[in-house]
Amino acid sequence: MSPQGTVVTFSEDIGLPSIFQMGTNGEKCAGPNCTNEYKYRDSRSKPPLCSLGCYRALHEKIPPVDACCPCK
Numbered sequence: 001m002s003p004q005g006t007v008v009t010f011s012e013d014i015g016l017p018s019i020f021q022m023g024t025n026g027e028k029c030a031g032p033n034c035t036n037e038y039k040y041r042d043s044r045s046k047p048p049l050c051s052l053g054c055y056r057a058l059h060e061k062i063p064p065v066d067a068c069c070p071c072k
Contacts, residue, residue: 029054 029038030047031054038048
């Protein structure tokens with residue numbers, strides 16, 4: 001271990017262990033009328049969110065509009 005931290009490498013044939021792979025397990029965004037899989041979590045209330053637009057719609061009580069999820 002060096003002062004900067006620890007480096008771990010995995011060969012191509014092994015790949016990354018599942019603990020390092022990001023997956024949502026199909027959990028959907030909590031934004032109004034949103035059906036996207038989540039990518040983020042609100043650090044305070046912890047709902048699953050797919051975008052900043054859905055975060056704003058959820059917290060600012062903006063009427064649900066397609067602008068919530070520009071990724072559609």
